[in-house]
Amino acid sequence: MADEPGFQLKGSAPERYEQYVAPLMAPFVTALLDAVDLCPGDVVLDLACGTGFAARAAAARVGPAGRVHGADVNAGMLEVAEARHPRQYPDIEFTQAPADRLPYPDATFDAVVCQQGVQFFPDLTAAFTEIARVLRPSGRFAATAWTEMTRSPYFSTQYEAIKEYGGDELAAAYTTAFACSADRLTDALGKAGCRDITTREITFGIVLPPLVDFSPAHLSALPWGQQIADAHGQEALTAAGRSIADRLADRAAPDGSVTLPFTATLATATR
Ligand SMILES: C[S@@+](CC[C@H](N)C(=O)[O-])C[C@H]1O[C@@H](n2cnc3c(N)ncnc32)[C@H](O)[C@@H]1O
Numbered sequence: 001m002a003d004e005p006g007f008q009l010k011g012s013a014p015e016r017y018e019q020y021v022a023p024l025m026a027p028f029v030t031a032l033l034d035a036v037d038l039c040p041g042d043v044v045l046d047l048a049c050g051t052g053f054a055a056r057a058a059a060a061r062v063g064p065a066g067r068v069h070g071a072d073v074n075a076g077m078l079e080v081a082e083a084r085h086p087r088q089y090p091d092i093e094f095t096q097a098p099a100d101r102l103p104y105p106d107a108t109f110d111a112v113v114c115q116q117g118v119q120f121f122p123d124l125t126a127a128f129t130e131i132a133r134v135l136r137p138s139g140r141f142a143a144t145a146w147t148e149m150t151r152s153p154y155f156s157t158q159y160e161a162i163k164e165y166g167g168d169e170l171a172a173a174y175t176t177a178f179a180c181s182a183d184r185l186t187d188a189l190g191k192a193g194c195r196d197i198t199t200r201e202i203t204f205g206i207v208l209p210p211l212v213d214f215s216p217a218h219l220s221a222l223p224w225g226q227q228i229a230d231a232h233g234q235e236a237l238t239a240a241g242r243s244i245a246d247r248l249a250d251r252a253a254p255d256g257s258v259t260l261p262f263t264a265t266l267a268t269a270t271r
Helices: 013-020 022-035 053-062 075-084 124-134 153-166 168-178 182-191 211-219 223-232 234-247
Strands: 043-047 067-072 092-096 109-115 135-146 195-208 258-270
Touching (some): 013 211, 022 053, 022 109, 022 135, 022 195, 022 258, 043 053, 043 124, 067 075, 124 182, 135 182, 153 211, 153 234, 168 223, 182 195, 182 258, 211 223, 223 234
Parallel strands (some): 043 109, 109 135
8 A cells, every 4th residue: 555646654654754743743633623622432533543643632532431543544654553552541443444435334433533634535525425424413523634835834845855856746746735725625525415614724833843854854754755765765865854954944043943834724514
C-alpha cells in the first residue's frame, strides 16, 4: 500500500511523522474534538487516524466508559499508533481499512472525526456515505483539511522547496494536500445524505523549533520528501529542508523558533 497515490509513508517515516508532524496537528486536534462535543462514554472513530493523534486525545475525553477506534489504510502508520497507545485508557482499537469500506456494523459510532485525511480519499462522497452508515442517528462528524496553501506560509515555502529539489510533477502532487475546499466538503457531505453541514476556517499560530533542523526532519516525514530522497538522495532531501529554513530565516525569533499561521477548514455534519 505504500506505493498507492495519496498520502502514503513507508519504512521509518511513520515514526518521524509522529515526532515532527505533531506540533502542526496538536491545536487542530483539539478544535476537531471540540466540534463533535465528545462526552464520557461516547464511541468514537478516528478515520485516517495516521499515528493516532486524534484517537489518543479522544480516548482521554470519552474516559473509561467510552471506546475509540482508529482506521487507516497505511500499516506503518498503524504500527506506530499501536506502539504509542498509552493504554491508560480503556480501549483504542486500530484497524487497517480504507475510508470507503469500513469494517464496522451500521450505527456503531456516536462520533467520527477525520484530521487531514479527506483530501487523500479517492472518492469523497463514497467515504462520507460510509461514515454516515457507521454513525448512529444524530451522530456527529467533523473533519479538518488544509485550506489553500497560500494561507499557510510554511506550506507555500515547502512547496517551493519541493518544486526546486523534486520537480514540477512532485510539486503538483503536493498540492493535493490543499485541494479539498469547503465547497467540495459541503457538496460531498450533502450527497452522502448528511445534515446540519457547516464549514468554517480555523487558524492557529504555531511555534516551530529552529527550522534548520526541523524542516529537513519534517519533510522526511512526508511522502513528497521521501520521493525526493528516493529519486535524488538523502543530501537532496536535507538541502530541500534547509532551503525552507533559509527562505523563512527573516521570520525567526532570537531563540531560532518561528511562529507561523496555519489555516484549515473545519467541516461538521450530523447523520
Ligand atoms: C496527513 S495524514 C493524517 C493522519 C492523522 N489523521 C493526523 O492527524 O496526523 C493522512 C492519513 O490519511 C491516510 N489515508 C489516505 N488515504 C486513505 C483512505 N483512502 N482511507 C483511509 N485512510 C487513508 C494515510 O494513510 C495517512 O495516515
